[in-house]
Amino acid sequence: xxxxxxxxxxxxxxxxxxxxxxxxxxxxxxxxxxxxxxxxxxxxxxxxxxxxxxxxxxxxxxxxxxxxxxxxxxxxxxxxxxxxxxxxxxxxxxxxxxxxxxxxxxxxxxxxxxxxxxxxxxxxxxxxxxxxxxxxxxxxxxxxxxxxxxxxxxxxxxxxxxxxxxxxxxxxxxxxxxxxxxxxxxxxxxxxxxxxxxxxxxxxxxxxxxxxxxxxxxxxxxxxxxxxxxxxxxxxxxxxxxxxxxxxxxxxxxxxxxxxxxxxxxxxxxxx
Numbered sequence: 001x002x003x004x005x006x007x008x009x010x011x012x013x014x015x016x017x018x019x020x021x022x023x024x025x026x027x028x029x030x031x032x033x034x035x036x037x038x039x040x041x042x043x044x045x046x047x048x049x050x051x052x053x054x055x056x057x058x059x060x061x062x063x064x065x066x067x068x069x070x071x072x073x074x075x076x077x078x079x080x081x082x083x084x085x086x087x088x089x090x091x092x093x094x095x096x097x098x099x100x101x102x103x104x105x106x107x108x109x110x111x112x113x114x115x116x117x118x119x120x121x122x123x124x125x126x127x128x129x130x131x132x133x134x135x136x137x138x139x140x141x142x143x144x145x146x147x148x149x150x151x152x153x154x155x156x157x158x159x160x161x162x163x164x165x166x167x168x169x170x171x172x173x174x175x176x177x178x179x180x181x182x183x184x185x186x187x188x189x190x191x192x193x194x195x196x197x198x199x200x201x202x203x204x205x206x207x208x209x210x211x212x213x214x215x216x217x218x219x220x221x222x223x224x225x226x227x228x229x230x231x232x233x234x235x236x237x238x239x240x241x242x243x244x245x246x247x248x249x250x251x252x253x254x255x256x257x258x259x260x261x262x263x264x265x266x267x268x269x270x271x272x
Contacts (some may be wrong), residue, residue, distance in 0.1 A: 004092075037173065114188045117267030118252065122151045128183045129153065136179045138172070150189070150266035153180070157216065157258045167215035174223060182225035184264075188233065192263040193217045193224070195238045198254035216237025220260050 116122055126144045133139035143154040155161055161173035169177075184191065195213035202209050217236040225231055246253035 006255050041255045063069065115267045116187050116189055119146065122146055122266060126151055131179055132179050132183055138179060142176060149263050153262040153266040155260050157260060158255055161260055162216060167212060167219050169219050169223060177220065177223045178227060181224060181229065185229055189267065190233050191263045192265060193221045193234065193236045194261045194263060196243055196257055196259050198257045199241045199248040200254065209240040210238055213240045216260055
């Protein structure tokens with residue numbers, strides 16, 4: 001029996017296999033160029049129908065005559081639109097709708113504009129607050145003063161608003177705030193709630209006088225919110241020991257400095 005020749009058998013001649021790869025490559029190139037040729041032939045009428053169909057779903061009037069906002073589109077010059085107002089730092093011509101405030105019905109978020117700016121108006125508020133506090137028998141812990149900021153309602157913290165070193169409002173402090181709330185709700189000036197402490201160091205694992213003053217201001221703000229005041233009017237700030245109204249070298253002075261102030265901001269600074 002004669003032996004098969006080397007390289008024979010069912011596999012055939014390997015030297016011609018490159019033709020298969022070559023044929024596939026030529027076919028792919030042919031298909032690619034046919035595709036390029038096909039997409040280069042634009043049926044203008046059908047294209048206009050396509051873009052017109054996209055106008056309504058996407059609310060874009062500019063697609064009727066072109067693709068780009070400037071220059072020439074595929075089917076002709078693009079419609080030129082009027083410049084729109086800018087929303088950046090320059091040209092603040094766009095008014096943004098304010099988001100609804102949780103807890104306030106729609107339409108009650110905007111202030112009706114009952115702002116108090118004159119000294120006489122702020123004096124009337126001071127008298128109304130003093131009368132309400134006196135009627136409730138809680139006026140001894142509250143000071144009402146006019147200064148360049150507006151009307152300042154200063155409430156002592158010691159055993160009135162808060163226990164020593166705490167930011168939890170006591171019942172006596174809550175009663176004072178609840179008595180004042182109807183008067184504070186009768187106008188629309190901004191109210192800044194400011195927390196203050198004395199210079200006695202407080203450092204409980206990093207919790208300092210800064211933290212205490214800020215937490216006390218926020219605690220008072222929360223009660224005013226519970227009483228229905230518009231949150232857009234309110235802000236809270238903690239000043240720690242750095243805005244005293246009396247010397248800190250006596251117990252009486254330190255007691256005066258431990259306070260929370262409600263600053264009813266005047267629209268125009270009052271003048272005594």
